[in-house]
Amino acid sequence: MLAENDSDSRATGASLHTLPRFVDARGSLCVGEFASAIPFPSRRYFLVHGVPADTTRGGHAHRRCHQFLIAVSGSCRVGAEDIHGRTSFLLDAPHLGLHLPPMTWATQYEFSAGAVLLVFASETYDPEDYMDDYVGFLSVLRGVGIGR
Amino acid sequence: MLAENDSDSRATGASLHTLPRFVDARGSLCVGEFASAIPFPSRRYFLVHGVPADTTRGGHAHRRCHQFLIAVSGSCRVGAEDIHGRTSFLLDAPHLGLHLPPMTWATQYEFSAGAVLLVFASETYDPEDYMDDYVGFLSVLRGVGIGR
Numbered sequence: 001m002l003a004e005n006d007s008d009s010r011a012t013g014a015s016l017h018t019l020p021r022f023v024d025a026r027g028s029l030c031v032g033e034f035a036s037a038i039p040f041p042s043r044r045y046f047l048v049h050g051v052p053a054d055t056t057r058g059g060h061a062h063r064r065c066h067q068f069l070i071a072v073s074g075s076c077r078v079g080a081e082d083i084h085g086r087t088s089f090l091l092d093a094p095h096l097g098l099h100l101p102p103m104t105w106a107t108q109y110e111f112s113a114g115a116v117l118l119v120f121a122s123e124t125y126d127p128e129d130y131m132d133d134y135v136g137f138l139s140v141l142r143g144v145g146i147g148r
Numbered sequence: 149m150l151a152e153n154d155s156d157s158r159a160t161g162a163s164l165h166t167l168p169r170f171v172d173a174r175g176s177l178c179v180g181e182f183a184s185a186i187p188f189p190s191r192r193y194f195l196v197h198g199v200p201a202d203t204t205r206g207g208h209a210h211r212r213c214h215q216f217l218i219a220v221s222g223s224c225r226v227g228a229e230d231i232h233g234r235t236s237f238l239l240d241a242p243h244l245g246l247h248l249p250p251m252t253w254a255t256q257y258e259f260s261a262g263a264v265l266l267v268f269a270s271e272t273y274d275p276e277d278y279m280d281d282y283v284g285f286l287s288v289l290r291g292v293g294i295g296r
Contacts, residue, residue, distance in 0.1 A: 034190060034193070057175065074221075116264065
């Protein structure tokens with residue numbers, strides 16, 4: 001069974017971060033300073049939106065790229081698998097950020113209607129950084145795991 | 149009368165940028181690399197959401213801070229005034245970014261229901277950087293303008 005949003009489970013190296021938020025009569029503000037709030041220097045951001053119901057995105061790992069995911073509108077779930085195990089996370093608020101280290105197989109699914117996912121990435125786009133063969137990913141993980 | 153989203157008007161130093169977007173059956177992706185797409189190094193981001201109808205936010209200028217505004221969900225309008233004049237912009241898509249240079253008096257208004265505004269800022273938070281007295285702002289602008 002997958003643990004959900006359970007940071008104590010240490011099921012994977014993925015980690016959920018709570019960012020400062022300020023609420024007043026004019027609305028809500030969530031703030032992050034790149035040097036202190038995001039666990040890596042961000043070279044790129046991207047926004048995922050207009051995802052049809054029942055669509056799964058992701059389904060790959062990155063060799064070197066760190067990612068930090070925020071559901072800035074609506075919600076989605078993120079599945080993460082690495083050398084330590086598997087976990088899933090519910091992202092449903094703009095002050096929650098999920099850090100996915102390199103060598104994490106990740107999927108995003110159960111996007112709510114109108115959901116928008118903001119992702120900060122540590123690397124510029126490089127197709128060579130993507131691992132999209134799951135069996136190959138597991139083989140590399142096991143190789144990495146030898147001797148640990 | 150205010151020009152809206154008219155980049156040829158040069159009414160102010162504020163400028164609208166169109167970022168790359170990729171649409172397929174799994175949804176839409178908008179991408180920006182910080183070094184090339186954002187006109188300044190970003191030290192901070194913030195997200196504005198849950199803004200009640202008929203609320204105006206902003207109403208200040210920054211002495212040194214650049215900002216880059218994206219309506220990542222829904223829409224809002226941004227009014228901008230600087231040494232050159234006044235303009236207003238409609239932000240209604242995640243691939244549109246508005247650069248507000250320092251010494252621009254800006255307001256955000258007409259937030260649609262569920263609108264979320266993402267802002268990248270060139271500086272960490274510094275209350276001394278804010279100018280929230282409009283008359284004082286105009287005085288400084290006129291002082292800046294002398295001799296130009």
